[in-house]
Amino acid sequence: MEHITLLLGIVIVTALVFDFTNGFHDTANAMATTISTGALRPKMAVAMSAALNLLGAFLSVEVAKTISGGIINEKGIRVEVIFAALVGAILWNLLTWLLGLPSSSSHALFGGLIGAAVSSAGWSAVNGSTIVTKVLIPAVAAPIVAGLASMLATRLSYAIGSRAENKATAKGYRAGSIASAGLVSLAHGTNDAQKTMGIITLALVTGGVIAPGSNPPTWVIVSAGLAIALGTYLGGWRIIRTLGKGLTDLAPQQGFAAQTSAATAILASSHIGFSLSTTQVCSGAVLGAGLGRKGGVVRWSTATRMLAAWIMTLPAAGLVGAGAELLTKQGTWGTAATGVLLIAGAGVIWSLSRRKPITVDNVNDVETEPVGVVTAAIAAVTPPPAGQLVTADTATDAAADLKATIPAPDAGPSAEPTRPATV
Amino acid sequence: MKIDWAALGSVFGVSLAVTVALVGLFTLGVVSLTKKESSRGGGAALAATGAYACFAACTAAVAYGIYLIVA
Known part of the structure; x- marks a missing residue:
């Protein structure tokens, strides 16, 4: 440990900060449905998820051998490139958090790495076909796989359980969704904390502190586990609200179906070797559960914003990463300036978030965003089954009002209610 | 470019x-x-x-899931 230079120290701290943002960005994946269906109290849910993330970090002995999975050529990579990549990934994670949009932290990291590597060594440093096979295709596949599974499971569950009393069964579904959410948290800890360990280890190897090919030192494992757990515990309430309440209204059995499909898809993909992004799997699963219930309301405007964020993740994080790399190339002052810009950017986003804070206390409040026209039209033509959620009923009432004034089919996208401009 | 359709199909x-x-x-x-x-x-x-048979089967599935994460 004695040869850690200032730059290396900065990179390690930045990697841990990324790990932290990864934690609070992805709490929603495991716990959004559990919180919104009332299976667990918000504080309890994040505490459980944090504990399982921490446990997960220690569970796996398999070290993330490459941080980018072959997307960029990691041989001879400079420490500054890793730093620049982390800056891009952190800023994108914070921005999507501010907007309350779930987006893949891994994709943000990949984007940052690609941008920084291209700006450092040109396009030859990036393996284009690996981007397609490891990022683009999984990004399309993940929500479809999880969404379809969750939709069919929801349908089946409603078909089997239609005669049972809602009140009596809700408790069971809630217990089931806690188990599934636990699995997602555990898997997240093993996968994503490993990524940070891989980054720090790579930086240490690059800096000549430890021998190439060695395992991460214990302090790396401990600090990466703690950073992700702390991030998870603080909870990205904005994203939790979007995923748990914003996309659709979930009944306990929908939450259970969504969480189970997410856990299954994540485990199946990491085991079979076609890795899918946890975030995209979970978002797809929630969407599928919303579609699976008769009369379920999916807010397509929110889904569209999420889709836009997913598409933007790679290029946006890449651009910031590339810019940061150009700056660090200027020498020590450039690196220092990058660090200052990162802190300033994070500070600005944080202060913007305080204007309309979403905390543990208001995470389950109903979204103020009006129901979109398409959603309203769908809800208007699909009669809700008896004994559904109160929220679904109010949504349909609102839809009926809307329908009276606007003929939905002719309205088109122009009638889409204006959304608040980004930031 | 080689896309592993078989793996994607089996995940699906x-x-x-x-x-x-x-x-x-x-x-x-x-x-x-x-x-x-x-x-x-x-x-x-x-x-x-x-x-209880149903719940036992589900518990077994969760245990297998944990085994997959640990292994």
Whole structure:
């Protein structure tokens, strides 16, 4: 440990900060449905998820051998490139958090790495076909796989359980969704904390502190586990609200179906070797559960914003990463300036978030965003089954009002209610 | 560029089959439990046995999931 230079120290701290943002960005994946269906109290849910993330970090002995999975050529990579990549990934994670949009932290990291590597060594440093096979295709596949599974499971569950009393069964579904959410948290800890360990280890190897090919030192494992757990515990309430309440209204059995499909898809993909992004799997699963219930309301405007964020993740994080790399190339002052810009950017986003804070206390409040026209039209033509959620009923009432004034089919996208401009 | 369609296909198939099976089993278990409370005698015992069998299968699936994460 004695040869850690200032730059290396900065990179390690930045990697841990990324790990932290990864934690609070992805709490929603495991716990959004559990919180919104009332299976667990918000504080309890994040505490459980944090504990399982921490446990997960220690569970796996398999070290993330490459941080980018072959997307960029990691041989001879400079420490500054890793730093620049982390800056891009952190800023994108914070921005999507501010907007309350779930987006893949891994994709943000990949984007940052690609941008920084291209700006450092040109396009030859990036393996284009690996981007397609490891990022683009999984990004399309993940929500479809999880969404379809969750939709069919929801349908089946409603078909089997239609005669049972809602009140009596809700408790069971809630217990089931806690188990599934636990699995997602555990898997997240093993996968994503490993990524940070891989980054720090790579930086240490690059800096000549430890021998190439060695395992991460214990302090790396401990600090990466703690950073992700702390991030998870603080909870990205904005994203939790979007995923748990914003996309659709979930009944306990929908939450259970969504969480189970997410856990299954994540485990199946990491085991079979076609890795899918946890975030995209979970978002797809929630969407599928919303579609699976008769009369379920999916807010397509929110889904569209999420889709836009997913598409933007790679290029946006890449651009910031590339810019940061150009700056660090200027020498020590450039690196220092990058660090200052990162802190300033994070500070600005944080202060913007305080204007309309979403905390543990208001995470389950109903979204103020009006129901979109398409959603309203769908809800208007699909009669809700008896004994559904109160929220679904109010949504349909609102839809009926809307329908009276606007003929939905002719309205088109122009009638889409204006959304608040980004930031 | 080599896209591993076989892996993608099996992820798709496995996720779909396992999710639907698990959710179906669990729902059966939950519904049987509520039936147990409303019926008496042999019916209740049968419903309870069925419910616990369903939950046991689900627990086994969760255990296998943990095994996959650890291994």
